[in-house]
Amino acid sequence: xxxxxxxxxxxRRYVSEVHRRQNSKNYAMLAxxxxxxxxxxxxxxxxxxxxx
Amino acid sequence: xxxxxxxxxxxGQSGVCTAGPADFLVLLKxxxxxxxxxxxxxxxxxxxxxxxxxxxxxxxxxxAIGSGAAGAINMWYDRDIDAIMTRTxxxxxxxxxxxxxxxxxxxxxxxxGSVMVMGLAVNYVAAGLLALAIxxxxxxxxxxxxxxxxxxxxxxxxxxxxxxxxxxAAVTGDVGLGALTLFAVIFFWTPPHFWALALFRNGDYEKxxxxxxxxxxxxxxxxxxxxxxxxxxxxxxxxxxxxxxxxWYYGVPAFVLSVAFxxxxxxxxxxxxxxxxxxxxxxxxxxxxxVFTFLIVDTAVLDAFxxxx
Numbered sequence: 218x219x220x221x222x223x224x225x226x227x228x229r230r231y232v233s234e235v236h237r238r239q240n241s242k243n244y245a246m247l248a249x250x251x252x253x254x255x256x257x258x259x260x261x262x263x264x265x266x267x268x269x
Numbered sequence: 270x271x272x273x274x275x276x277x278x279x280x281g282q283s284g285v286c287t288a289g290p291a292d293f294l295v296l297l298k299x300x301x302x303x304x305x306x307x308x309x310x311x312x313x314x315x316x317x318x319x320x321x322x323x324x325x326x327x328x329x330x331x332x333a334i335g336s337g338a339a340g341a342i343n344m345w346y347d348r349d350i351d352a353i354m355t356r357t358x359x360x361x362x363x364x365x366x367x368x369x370x371x372x373x374x375x376x377x378x379x380x381x382g383s384v385m386v387m388g389l390a391v392n393y394v395a396a397g398l399l400a401l402a403i404x405x406x407x408x409x410x411x412x413x414x415x416x417x418x419x420x421x422x423x424x425x426x427x428x429x430x431x432x433x434x435x436x437x438a439a440v441t442g443d444v445g446l447g448a449l450t451l452f453a454v455i456f457f458w459t460p461p462h463f464w465a466l467a468l469f470r471n472g473d474y475e476k477x478x479x480x481x482x483x484x485x486x487x488x489x490x491x492x493x494x495x496x497x498x499x500x501x502x503x504x505x506x507x508x509x510x511x512x513x514x515x516x517w518y519y520g521v522p523a524f525v526l527s528v529a530f531x532x533x534x535x536x537x538x539x540x541x542x543x544x545x546x547x548x549x550x551x552x553x554x555x556x557x558x559x560v561f562t563f564l565i566v567d568t569a570v571l572d573a574f575x576x577x578x
Contacts, residue, residue, distance in 0.1 A: 268321035
């Protein structure tokens with residue numbers, strides 16, 4: 218009985234840890250994509266302006 | 270059941286990738302990247318001509334990402350020997366935090382992305398050189414040479430020597446003699462740098478079956494080769510002055526640093542313990558940073574003279 222409870226607690230802790238890492242990875246991905254949008258926009262403006 | 274029993278390796282049985290952003294950052298070999306970015310930036314500044322600051326930032330960013338991507342592919346390929354070597358055993362793939370396939374995909378996507386952005390935003394010569402550097406590091410060094418010959422880092426060292434040339438090409442759109450001199454400095458710096466490391470990590474390389482020079486030829490021959498390359502580096506470090514890329518604000522410190530580097534190499538020759546090799550390895554990193562810092566300072570001084578003159 219006690220073993221089963223410990224087992225469930227460990228499993229829950231593991232799943233929440235995986236979710237936490239997935240969440241942080243998703244936010245990092247969002248930040249990278251946002252940065253790329255800004256970067257491409259700025260590069261386009263610079264190139265249209267005749268630089269490079 | 271303990272928590273460890275639930276730890277899935279990378280994208281293990283569940284197919285879910287359990288790695289966090291920090292693990293992917295480690296795949297990019299940030300410490301190597303810092304040296305690559307710095308030398309690439311120095312090449313960009315030393316090149317004749319000018320580049321819009323935004324495009325310069327993009328060029329340096331592409332060099333950084335391209336170098337990191339090659340590092341990720343290297344970690345994917347070398348995951349078996351990384352698990353054996355103490356120095357690399359804590360990397361995300363041998364630790365099971367990232368699945369090998371994920372690392373490979375990450376590296377390939379970033380490689381293609383960095384080359385494409387470099388081509389579209391900066392120019393195609395810089396993009397071509399970046400692609401060549403990545404392909405050279407992955408196919409020539411990692412896959413072909415690293416496990417086959419003690420000359421692995423002599424020839425493979427070319428991959429690490431590309432960044433200043435890429436930075437140069439980003440500005441000029443071609444590869445001039447000046448860019449080649451910067452390439453040569455890093456090319457001849459790489460063997461003594463890695464052999465100093467291999468001298469005090471000899472056991473690691475031997476265990477993993479990597480034929481580094483100390484493993485194959487022994488420490489005495491390695492120390493001879495280290496001295497040979499550091500001697501060659503003294504005139505080579507001055508070639509940027511001779512071809513007019515830099516002045517004596519670079520030349521004098523570069524000469525002094527190169528002689529000091531030779532001093533460290535001679536200390537390694539005399540020392541039977543690992544101490545001198547460790548010191549030389551530490552100094553080799555400082556050497557490259559310092560030489561390229563003086564190149565940047567010299568370029569700034571030359572530019573200032575041009576403005577005031």
